[in-house]
Amino acid sequence: MxxxxxxxxxxxxxxxxxxxxxxxxxxxxxxxxxxxxxxxxxxxxxxxxxxxxxxxxxxxxxxxxxSVETELPVSITLIIALPKGNGFDEVVRICTEIGVTCIAPVMSDRTLLHPSPQKLERWRRIAAEAAEQSERAFVPTILEPVAFMSRVNSQESIVKSKYICEARGNYPHLLNCLPKNGKRTNDQELIIATGPEGGWTEPEIENAIASGFQAVSLGRRVLRAVTAPIVALSIVTAAYEV
Amino acid sequence: MxxxxxxxxxxxxxxxxxxxxxxxxxxxxxxxxxxxxxxxxxxxxxxxxxxxxxxxxxxxxxxxxxSVETELPVSITLIIALPKGNGFDEVVRICTEIGVTCIAPVMSDRTLLHPSPQKLERWRRIAAEAAEQSERAFVPTILEPVAFMSRVNSQESIVKSKYICEARGNYPHLLNCLPKNGKRTNDQELIIATGPEGGWTEPEIENAIASGFQAVSLGRRVLRAVTAPIVALSIVTAAYEV
Structure with a gap:
């Protein structure tokens, strides 16, 4: 096959x-x-x-x-602050391969890029190609870019597992915060947010925490804005497949 | 700072x-x-x-x-079958960010590319730049490309934690095979190998297993040759930092 x-x-x-x-x-x-x-x-x-x-x-x-068995038992939405340059193309491609369900690009306080409508079409085409190549049964949804604050406030409050990744600060590691196997019956959805070059601003983190997000670390090294979502997604998918 | x-x-x-x-x-x-x-x-x-x-x-x-505390408590050697095209540049950059100690490019049975000596210099420069950018205290070593079989046979037999990732086949998940926290006292070194487009050949996997490697899966989706090392490294570093 x-x-x-x-x-x-x-x-x-x-x-x-x-x-x-x-x-x-x-x-x-x-x-x-x-x-x-x-x-x-x-x-x-x-x-x-x-x-x-x-x-x-x-x-x-x-x-x-x-019958396909390549999909994860959890729906993962990645909220990603748009990086500068063309780095987002690779993020879309790699995250689709790894198993993301939905990609929600956002403009944060430190985002430099405001993408053209053509970009969205381009990202959707990349996601469709990558889904085919990696034998996924599912093409991830790519949402229209919106301001980070409005995305955070619009995410359904019923989703319990919501994480915001931040390099600075002494937050617990994402892998330690994911719901443990056996405690996931009502946790079929997960949202994770990664920041722009320079990180999230203090108000952004505070607002996300107030909206039910848990602040987490991806480890002690500083990752680029294009690397953080890939690392976060690798950790989440691994935790849900073991 | x-x-x-x-x-x-x-x-x-x-x-x-x-x-x-x-x-x-x-x-x-x-x-x-x-x-x-x-x-x-x-x-x-x-x-x-x-x-x-x-x-x-x-x-x-x-x-x-x-004093720097950005380095991992384990030395990780990534054996990577050289992907086609220029994809290896990004692999070196991202794996350096994530925390690799040593990158060992190899030619496998299905490797199409035989790199020029200039490539090695280029990869070492990329690793040095990425180490600086990501505030690492350590610039990863990039070894000269050799045949996969000779690399597998030359890896010190004293390293106990050796893994070969393979998409096809029913292997256990890498995250389940890593030494658990508390059982790592003599496990300061870890080697992990990811394959080329099309995967490792049967003899390559058999040879690696005979040399003490454990065959593992990175999940149910098929990852590209440039994505697999990034996912593998994300999982290993997370497991060692929690």
Whole structure:
């Protein structure tokens, strides 16, 4: 199964056992992936479902529903202060591979970048590509960038596991603060926030704590804004898979 | 202290309380970092020691020895199958930030790239820069690339904690295999190997296991060759800091 190519298909393209392919998808399957008539591929709906499909002209025949076990037992939202430069592309790509559910870019007090709308499209395309490459059943959602304070205040208060990472200050290590295995029955959602170059400001941390976030450390070394979300996500996914 | 600039100084440059700066260092301090006469900076010997120093012409006066607590209580050697393209630059940069002690690039059965000697110099420069940026007291060693098999066979047999990461196969999770806190007294060294695009070959894994490596998983998703070492290192450093 690992050798089959995977592409994302919208649910609206399904008609009974047929998938109506778009011109872009036909081009991608034929010209880029070099599939020929009757070749098989995997259709993903980006929401956790996979189907084995067979190319027949401008459509594809659904052969069977596949079971996938590559997703985490927890939904992880990463709130990330936008780093300067193009570093966010790599963050989106790597975090998608590692298993993120939702990426919420934010502007913080120290954020220099205010991204163009084209950026959001670009990040979503990178997330879709990375989900395919890493055999995920799920394409992460990328939210529109908003101010950090409004994101913190808008996050559902029912989510109990909320963390804000900060290098300075004497906070406990994230790995020590995650809900332990066996105590997770009502903890199917987790939110974690990582800061910009220079870190969060004091008011940002205080506001997040007031909104139910726990301040945590990612270790004693100072990580760049593009590295911190990758390290945080590596720790969370490992803790939930053991 | 966090605001002071840091540069790496060879021990041979120290003469009693003076540091004899090289023309490159004088240029870097003056032109790049914009330091002026009598400004202070941190001199690191790249082996775990920091000094507070003051610029005086073409020398620097050592004012005091600093204590640093940013290093891990374990020495971590990462054996990494060289990925294709320029991805290894980022691996060196990020793994240095996260806290690696030694990076050992290897050619595996499926490695496409055979790096030029210039690459090694480039990686060592990146490691030195990243160590400075992330306030590490230690510049990681980058070994010359060798064949994976010879690296595995040359690693000291006294190192007990040796892991080889592999996506396919039903191996236990790395986080479950690391020595638990309290059982680490004789485990000051750890070696972890991550594979190339397409993974290790069967003979490579068998050979590593025969040399005392334990095969482990980094989770259920398939990670790229450049992502796997970052995830592995994030997990190891977290486990040793809690």
């Amino acid at each position: 690992a050798q089959l190519q995977r592409i994302a298909i919208a649910l609206s393209q399904f008609q009974q056992d047929q998938i109506l392919l778009t011109p872009q998808q036909i081009h991608y399957l034929g010209r880029v992936l070099r599939l020929r008539e009757d070749d098989r591929f995997i259709a993903m709906d980006g929401m956790g479902k996979w189907w084995l499909a067979q190319l027949t002209g401008e459509q594809a025949q659904v052969l069977e529903t596949l | 966090a605001q002071l600039q840091r540069i790496a100084i060879a021990l041979s440059q120290f003469q009693q309380d003076q540091i004899l700066l090289t023309p490159q260092q004088i240029h870097y301090l003056g032109r790049v970092l914009r330091l002026r006469e009598d400004d202070r900076f941190i001199a690191m010997d790249g082996m775990g020691k920091w000094w507070l120093a003051q610029l005086t012409g073409e020398q620097a006066q050592v004012l005091e020895t600093l």
